[in-house]
Amino acid sequence: MVDQKPGYLSPGFRTPGDKVHQKKNRAAVVRRRRLLLVGAAVAIVAVALVTALVWPGFARQADPLPEVTVTAPPPTPTAEAEPLPEGPTEFLTSLPETVLQLVRLDVAEDGDRVDETGAVEAWTVVYGDGSGTQVDLAAGQWADDDAASEVHDVLLQAAGEPTISGDVTVGDEVVGTYAVTPGGTAGTSVVTWRNGTAVFRATGPDQLVQDFYESFPM
Missing domain, CATH: 1.20.5 (Single alpha-helices involved in coiled-coils or other helix-helix interfaces)
Known part of the structure; x- marks a missing residue:
């Protein structure tokens, strides 16, 4: 138990x-x-x-x-510029040798314009890249602003209705006007502008000729 x-x-x-x-x-x-x-x-x-x-x-x-903005470098010329004729005037010397990727390929005196419009001097200059792309520039200088303005108005009337127009300024001063009009062939345009006593008319491919005008120093 x-x-x-x-x-x-x-x-x-x-x-x-x-x-x-x-x-x-x-x-x-x-x-x-x-x-x-x-x-x-x-x-x-x-x-x-x-x-x-x-x-x-x-x-x-x-x-x-x-944000970082990448800006492409401006186009640079690859062709060689044609030299100016002997004894160039001050006005001719002031015309640029290169504009964007275009260089001066040919320059000639425009005697007809001198006779017809009373210009002090007038020139035709061909700018190109050496591969067929080019802008043809007609440039002239008159004795005073009134004479240059009259020639400029005649050129604008002959060019037709502008697609773009505006003032040409140097600093804050308005020295003339410009206008973009259709060219004589498809895909081309004409930019006509006055800068004081000088009048210019550039003809070439649509966008290129407008870029040419924007980069032209006169």
Whole structure:
């Protein structure tokens, strides 16, 4: 027969009072842990807010990189320019040797225009790239602005309705007007402009002749 000890003598025996106290102690531990977790979370949020206000750049999105515009280099001539005739006038010398990728391929005196319009001097200059693309320029100079303006008006009337027109300015001063009109053949245009006592008319491919005018220094 095995001797059985009373329950109150066993190692795990607890009185009803002890069990109540044990449950209360466990509940208190759980509450303390919850309070510690909540406190830690609040502390982390507070540190993040203070850091964002004090530390420059923290919590701030990086500034976007500036856009970079790549500009293609202007076209450069590849052909050699024709030299001016001997004893060139100041006006002829002022006409550029190159414009964009075009160079002066030929230059000749326009005696008919001198006789017909009373120009002091007049020239025809062919600008080209050496491979067949060219702009033909007629340039002349008159004794005064009124004479040049009269010739310019006659040329514009003969050219037809302009597609583009505007003022020619040197600095803030208006020294004349310009107009773009259709050329005699498809795909070509004529730009006619006056700069003081000088009048110019350039004929060539549509966009090229307009770029030529924009780049022409006179």
